[in-house]
Amino acid sequence: MALLEYDRDLEIYGYDIDGRVAKIAMNNAIEAGVDDCIHFQKRPVSELSSRKKYGYIICNPPYGERLSEKREVERLYKEMGRVFTKLDTWSYYVITSHEGFQESFGRKADKNRKLYNGRIKCYYYQYFGPRPPRRSE
Structure with missing residues (x-):
């Protein structure tokens, strides 16, 4: 049995109150080749x-x-x-x-x-x- 399921939909959302941090995280996701399934936003935890x-x-x-x-x-x-x-x-x-x-x-x-x-x-x-x-x- 394969541990990775490449055909499954994966949605990951990354939030930070600091927009610069979200931008750095997005650049890291691009570098890692996973930017197609991670969405970053500047947003406080209250939202x-x-x-x-x-x-x-x-x-x-x-x-x-x-x-x-x-x-x-x-x-x-x-x-x-x-x-x-x-x-x-x-x-x-x-x-x-x-x-x-x-x-x-x-x-x-x-x-x-x-x-x-x-x-x-x-x-x-x-x-x-x-x-x-x-x-x-």
């Missing part, structure tokens, strides 16, 4: 929505390593919790070094793994939505 019943959110939001940024990222994490909860049949995965993420997000992760991003100790918070029904083929 995240989808008509799709099932999906995945994978993100690496700011960590708030500097003291002056801590409250700002905690507000962002709280907003993420409000927005992601609206997509109640989706799964979401978050990588951050902020140890209080779950409290700000408003929900304990189903799974939490410790890992390192460079030399920064991070946590990989996993929130599992229900499995989509099997497609009949």
Whole structure:
């Protein structure tokens, strides 16, 4: 059985509040040859929505390593919790070094793994939505 299914439709959306970051990501996708299935937009997390019943959110939001940024990222994490909860049949995965993420997000992760991003100790918070029904083929 092949692990890759090249004939399946794949839609990936990349959002960032900073348009420069979205442009850099698009250039990287072009370089990797995957720009035909990834769509980038400058958009805040508060505008995240989808008509799709099932999906995945994978993100690496700011960590708030500097003291002056801590409250700002905690507000962002709280907003993420409000927005992601609206997509109640989706799964979401978050990588951050902020140890209080779950409290700000408003929900304990189903799974939490410790890992390192460079030399920064991070946590990989996993929130599992229900499995989509099997497609009949």
